[in-house]
Amino acid sequence: MKIHKYKQCGLNIVIDVNSGAIHVVDDVVYDILDFYEEKSKDEIINSLKERYSIDEIKEGIEEIESLINEKMLFTEDMYKNIVLNDENPSFIKAICLNIAHDCNLRCKYCFASEGNYHGKSELMSFEVGKAAIDFVIKNSGIRHNIEVDLFGGEPLLNFETVKQIIEYAKSEGEKNNKNIRFTITTNATLLNDEIIDYIDKNMGNVVLSIDGRQNVNDKIRIRRDGSGTYSDIMPKIKRMVEKRHKDKQYYVRGTFTHENLDFYEDVIFLADEGFKEISIEPVVLLDEHPLSLKEGDIPQIFEQYDKLTDEIIKRSKEGRYFKFYHFAIDVNGGPCIYKRISGCGAGHEYVAVTPNGDIYPCHQFVGNDKFKMGNVFEGVINRNISKEFKNGHIYNKPKCLDCWARFYCSGGCQANNYNFTGDIHNPYELGCMMMKKRVECAIAIKAKLSEE
Amino acid sequence: MKHIKTINNGVLKNSVNKPGCKECANSCQSACKTSCTVANLECESK
Numbered sequence: 001m002k003i004h005k006y007k008q009c010g011l012n013i014v015i016d017v018n019s020g021a022i023h024v025v026d027d028v029v030y031d032i033l034d035f036y037e038e039k040s041k042d043e044i045i046n047s048l049k050e051r052y053s054i055d056e057i058k059e060g061i062e063e064i065e066s067l068i069n070e071k072m073l074f075t076e077d078m079y080k081n082i083v084l085n086d087e088n089p090s091f092i093k094a095i096c097l098n099i100a101h102d103c104n105l106r107c108k109y110c111f112a113s114e115g116n117y118h119g120k121s122e123l124m125s126f127e128v129g130k131a132a133i134d135f136v137i138k139n140s141g142i143r144h145n146i147e148v149d150l151f152g153g154e155p156l157l158n159f160e161t162v163k164q165i166i167e168y169a170k171s172e173g174e175k176n177n178k179n180i181r182f183t184i185t186t187n188a189t190l191l192n193d194e195i196i197d198y199i200d201k202n203m204g205n206v207v208l209s210i211d212g213r214q215n216v217n218d219k220i221r222i223r224r225d226g227s228g229t230y231s232d233i234m235p236k237i238k239r240m241v242e243k244r245h246k247d248k249q250y251y252v253r254g255t256f257t258h259e260n261l262d263f264y265e266d267v268i269f270l271a272d273e274g275f276k277e278i279s280i281e282p283v284v285l286l287d288e289h290p291l292s293l294k295e296g297d298i299p300q301i302f303e304q305y306d307k308l309t310d311e312i313i314k315r316s317k318e319g320r321y322f323k324f325y326h327f328a329i330d331v332n333g334g335p336c337i338y339k340r341i342s343g344c345g346a347g348h349e350y351v352a353v354t355p356n357g358d359i360y361p362c363h364q365f366v367g368n369d370k371f372k373m374g375n376v377f378e379g380v381i382n383r384n385i386s387k388e389f390k391n392g393h394i395y396n397k398p399k400c401l402d403c404w405a406r407f408y409c410s411g412g413c414q415a416n417n418y419n420f421t422g423d424i425h426n427p428y429e430l431g432c433m434m435m436k437k438r439v440e441c442a443i444a445i446k447a448k449l450s451e452e
Numbered sequence: 453m454k455h456i457k458t459i460n461n462g463v464l465k466n467s468v469n470k471p472g473c474k475e476c477a478n479s480c481q482s483a484c485k486t487s488c489t490v491a492n493l494e495c496e497s498k
Contacts, residue, residue: 020464029455056455063453072462079468094478145475145496151485181477185485207485328492335493337464338472344490345478362480407464410479410490439491447459 002074004404005033008306008444009313014073015443017404021072022331024447028052028060036064037074080395083341090348090390091141092381095148096363097132098354099124099155099162105187105229108220109257109283109291115153117354117367123158124355129165131376132353137176138379146173146180150203151352151363156190166202183207185253187221188233188240196240204249208237211254212266212280219259220291234273241275251325253279257291264304268311271322279325282434284416293430302437309441313448329408329442340407346414347373347389351381361389364415389414392424399427408439473497 005014005025012030014023025033031051035044045057052060067073101122103115115121133148140146148169150162166182173180181204188208191199199206210233211217218228237252244250252275256263263280270278282301285292293301308324315321344350347361354366357376365371374381394400394411411417412435416428475496479489 016462018464019462020460020466021462022459024457024459026455060455063456066453067456067458070461071465072458075462075465078465082468091474093474096480143475145477147477325492326489329489330491330494331460332463333495334463334491335476335495336467336470336472336497338467338470339474339476339493340464340490342474344480346480349474350478350480363485408489408491413480435489438489450459 001402001404002037002076003033005030006440008440009309009448011444011447013440013443013447015404016067016073016075017407018077018079019072019075020407021067021075022443022447023067023073026060028056029064032057032060032064036061079337079341082338083393083395086342089141090386091143092136092139092349092351093141093143093146094345094350095132095136095146096151096350096352097124097129097148097155097165098152098352098363098366099129099150099165100153100157101355102157103152103154103187104157104189104223105154106222106224106226107187108222109255109285109289111284111364112153112366119367122355124161124353126161126164126168128353128355128357128376129161130168131357133165133169133172135353135359135376135379137172137178139381140178144177144179146178147350148180148182150182150184152185154187154190155184156186156195159190159195163198181205185209187229188236189229191236191240193239196243199240200244200248206240206244206250207253207279208233208240208250209253210234210237210270211256212260212263213269216260216266217254220255220257238273249277251277251279253281253325255283256280257283257285258293258297259291261297261300262304263301264307264311267308267324271315276322277325278322281326282431284413284419284428284431286419295430298430298433301434305434305437305441309444312445316445316449317452326438327442327445329439329446331443331446337407340410341393341395343389343393343411344414347392348386361385362415364413364419389424397425397427399432403432403436405432405436405439409435467495470495471497 012025101116183205185207214230217230352360352363359373360366394406400406414424417424420428
């Protein structure tokens with residue numbers, strides 16, 4: 001597939017898949033493109049002359065030809081050999097530290113099995129954290145930037161260790177000329193002024209979990225006694241965001257499930273509460289789970305994304321823009337093609353570390369022994385697993401090669417692919433459907449706002 | 453052009469000239485943790 005075209009926000013949008021060029025076209029060109037590669041010029045004119053004048057059709061064809069000559073339409077894939085001939089080593093430069101395999105909440109959709117990842121409850125010690133920092137610095141090779149995620153379970157259950165690890169990482173980063181950036185993901189229940197100040201000062205990003213409206217949040221994000229968390233966390237999240245330095249990133253992040261397919265309302269609710277960086281993401285659960293998303297939910301999910309698109313355009317024009325993470329695609333920039341064809345990085349650039357120091361390709365594989373890559377105290381990793389993930393790029397994923405969105409998602413989440421299809425090379429279809437819709441919406445927003 | 457307005461002239465093909473430094477974040481690290489959206493990442497080599 002060389003082009004993808006669709007209608008949204010009253011626009012005819014055409015994406016040239018391989019060059020990344022984006023065009024807004026009128027109806028004549030939109031219809032010509034249906035036939036362009038299959039039919040001759042005369043046949044196209046014959047097919048469309050009832051609808052448009054012959055001159056219009058001819059003009060449209062000329063403009064298409066001009067863009068083809070400028071390599072902005074019907075371009076061929078020119079990147080395959082870059083990735084297939086890539087003999088460069090991968091460097092591990094991002095690490096997810098599971099600071100606590102424990103949680104004070106019992107959220108009903110938790111992929112980490114309520115925090116303990118199907119194992120025993122455990123907190124990471126400073127010794128393990130220190131060894132993990134040494135491991136990532138050593139394995140980061142020529143990379144200057146290192147990312148460290150403080151994750152769980154709930155990492156603030158182990159805040160003293162978080163502080164020790166960060167202080168150690170900062171000093172080792174300096175010694176080794178590495179720029180280490182920290183992100184923490186928290187359920188916000190344990191935030192207080194001291195922790196908020198510490199997070200603001202030390203974390204490049206903070207992800208604050210809340211699902212949106214109180215009734216939605218409190219059905220799912222509950223304590224051990226079954227009570228909802230909204231009234232506890234909302235004021236704390238607001239305080240964190242108020243105190244957050246304006247140049248620093250945060251995300252108020254929630255999950256939508258089969259139970260709130262009207263999740264547009266949750267996004268807007270959070271925006272109206274004053275948050276400017278919002279992410280509400282589809283739950284990922286196997287079909288048998290009552291909260292899982294089903295294929296039959298797709299029309300409603302798409303309708304919600306469409307509504308959100310229109311609302312973001314409207315608010316942007318009114319100077320009330322907020323960032324919705326899944327629509328935050330920079331169509332004029334973003335990562336280079338080398339990044340886009342190398343996959344998500346799990347297993348070869350990014351790994352997760354458990355409280356006892358075991359290494360997995362990412363946080364979502366934690367607990368699956370088949371994917372255990374080593375331990376931070378051994379200092380080495382299973383290179384076969386690493387290689388398998390490095391080779392798990394779009395050119396080894398047959399379905400991705402037929403998909404127009406492959407340079408936007410880079411082949412999807414390896415863990416989702418594995419969990420749903422048993423093979424990292426085989427995409428999780430429902431995820432693909434939603435991903436494509438979101439990319440369409442993101443591009444439509446940019447196209448619409450560029451009209452003025 | 454009369455029938456076509458180009459919003460972007462090819463951010464992918466133009467980026468072939470970049471160094472491919474891989475200094476950018478990994479996709480799971482901004483917010484998602486459950487989905488892979490590489491296009492959301494920011495380039496570190498502008």
